[in-house]
Amino acid sequence: MAAICLGTFMLLVDVTIVLVALPSMSGSLDASLSQLQWVADGYALAVAAALLGAGMLADLHGRRRVYAAGLLVFALASVACALSPDMGWLIAARLVQGIGAAAMFATTLSLIGTLYSGRRLGMAFGIWAAVAASAAALGPVLGGLLTEALDWRWIFYVNVPVTALALWMTFRYVPRSTPAKDATRRLDVPGLLLFAVGAGGLVYALTGSHSHGWTAAATLVPLGAALLALVAFVGVQRRSVHPLLDLSLFRRPAFTAAMITIAVGEAAVYGILPYTSMWLQSVQHLSPVGAGLVVLPHALAAALVAIVSGRWMPKPSPRVGATLGLFLAGLGVSAEGFLGPGSGWPALVGGLALSGLGMGLVFQVAAALALGSVPYDRAGMAGGTYSTFEQLGYAFGVAVFGTLAVSTMGRSMEGKVTDPHQAAQTLSGGGADGLIAAAPAGRRGALEDTLHAVFATGHNTLALTAGALAMASAALVLFLTRHTGSEPPAADGWEQPADPELQATGG
Template identity: 90%
Template sequence: MRIWGPLAAICLGTFMLLVDVTIVLVALPSMSGSLDASLSQLQWVADGYALAVAAALLGAGMLADLHGRRRVYVAGLLVFAVASVACALSPDMGWLITARLVQGVGAAAMFATTLSLISTLYSGRRLGTAFGVWAAVAASAAALGPVLGGLLTDALDWRWIFYVNVPVTALALWMTFRYVPRSTPVKDATRRLDVPGLLLFALGAGGLVYALTESHSHGWTSAATLAPLGAALLAFAAFVGVQKRSAHPLLDLSLFRRPAFTAAMITIAVGEAAVYGILPYTSMWLQSVRHLSPIGAGLVVLPHALAAALVAIVSGRWMPKPSPRVGATLGLFLAGLGLSAEGFLGPDSGWPALIGGLVLSGLGMGLVFQVAAALALGSVPYDRAGMASGTYSTVEQLGYACGVAVFGTLAVSTMGRSLEDEVTDPHRAAQALSSGGADGLIAAAPAGQRDALEHTLRAVFADGHNALALTAGALAIVGAALVLVLTWRTDSQSSAADDWEQPWEQPADPELQTAGD
């Protein structure tokens, strides 16, 4: 356990915080019925958590560098557990969304430190294996979330998807104190948390996701969409200016001059947005249109999780020095093919029509998680490990949040056009249908028209899902091409390889290397 105990403690926290990204997906219909939620509110249950994680990660990464990674990781576990209880006790959607935001802050503190802890605890071939195990946990957690959520929702109640975090947190805390050594903070009295940068980035990320989420309700040209979108762009521009002038920036923009680091950011952002951005709507189709139970909907996604975990472990052992051209490009390409294969549903299609595409996208994401994480950490020096870990995780969660928001807008617009000649208020009907309200629309129709309406809604949702899947597939394939171009030149590949070697040749803190000896 001296070697693998720290990894187990880190991976347990990683599994829990990433499960909570997707564990809510199969519970959304139950939440909607219990708390009378709209589509926008349901999107915020999923997106609010991811947004809070993304907004707080850079600050958490800097705090980890300044005050110690284990200390920040433990603080994140405690905040996460308290917020999980608050989520479970939610009397209404406003409370639940707020508690999810706080839960996301705790998750950010955990997430920002996991990769940097691994990078300082292990070296050589064990580092590649550790990244492979971590990537397998990350890949399987995102896809196993719906399975666990379905089990808890069916057997108990949707609130138990949050209560279950408490005993898991207790175990993670015990293992962390038992196996993870204290980390040495960066010895620099002049470095301080970049509060202006943190606030500007949070404002930019929040405004962007808010505008994308609400665009299906107000339209892209309305002030309710353009105002927060404009504020987000201004905040991001100001953030870049502040970072360039700061002696100790929240995000060192020079990191993006390294081809391997930039390739890692593109890979994880596109993979998360494309593959997991459409998953909430796949879950809605399985439950509200095909009438699967929450656990049934979760089990449909299980092959994706198994494929991703297997590939991540195998690639971690075979590629201790990941190649962005091989791993990242191939991973995104396979994910794109899998998503595209999910885009051919018909009115009478059942869940088996998704399995092949889910397996293929799982194979791709297994590569994406392992290679992108290793590249992000391997391309920076020791004193930037926390920053790199926070940046990677920020981009990952922001990609997911934007994916859910954009695909929600696309779902409503596509379904609304298909319903124009079928119902009196196609836009409102599309919002209800995409949020799992097919049964309510059918029940509100005259008795003699219900059978025909049910067939229409099945066809409309299938067409909407096809549009999402094909768009997501194209996005992933374009991302693969971009990563290939970025890493094409031989000198870029050599630079990536050199960057990978530098941080581990002379570890900055020998005490933290005991697990790798």
């Protein structure tokens, strides 16, 4: 369990550890807002694009083997990130790092599901969910400490010794799993490529839309290509004998509810976190450590709820758990949407803590449902699909809310600055001080007040939109699970895993 959780902690920390380091990266490598978005988004997108393929490889070649390979790729890519001479190198290395993380992420849930059963399985999911919730929220704290004490590059160097320990523990303690015996099963390469093009094209179009505009060819071409690729992906999966994603899984209400819960929760809560970090550092002038500590109540609340729900809810109800988790997450994010020009960082703490309570429950319930609603031989696919939706939710959240932030701030600055659109991009990327320094000396005080008000308005729009999305999705999950009852569907093969080697370990 420790070996699996080490890998989970690392790969999820690296989703958010970069957030408080973005201003330092911008100054060090002269980055634009779009490039900073790709540092955060490229990793999550690569994880999402590779997860389904990694899940199938795990079913075909053994989960421990794929998990260990992912650890190795992750460590090497982390070194490449730390040595980056420019933003292009850093973004490329983050994409490779995401591929390694995908191999780890796609196998963690299925490894847990094959090693534990009954009440112990619920407790194991609770531990895993606590680690997942803590990692996502502690990332900014750790990133702030490393950036302030050493340099932003150390947020990547620190992965190497932890990976080495996780790799040793994996070979020492995690038993080998028996690969699928069906010799006709092969990796669905066309499906993998189509899904990567579709997801990547959508995020690329959304990320660049605030620079090019929605009607520009640079936005419409990748958007159209992405939609065509996704349509083709669905067609290929429906005809394939051994699909990358078994679309019939979505006929199970509990499985569909789990996917909606984790994707919307990630998008709403963590999709706006980069812009919250920018506000804390560029408007509140907190240090990277200070900005990370503001998020600490979220981490503590999420971890506490995940552990408690795992202890008392070994078979969580999708109707109660997912609905309540999403509703609390949405309520907490909405509470962050009432900043004023003179607001300080304490205005965020209550909302962050409340959204942490919701996300702790979301992590626990969604993971258990995703694995508990499928048969044993689809464990890798279910784990990969769950993790894919989790990372896609984050990637799309960052991209969509980035576009919304620029458009909202641009409208707020019309008539107040010469180029409101360019100023909005600079402000969203943490460049408030640069805008103020470039103004005439006599206008700097008034401009600073204006920018603080504009950023608060933009952040409020993001938070209220994200909160409404989460609460509306909670209602949708409640509707979808109206006939589910208090327990998830029986999980074929989970009580008695078919793998005798895993049974011998106490699974």
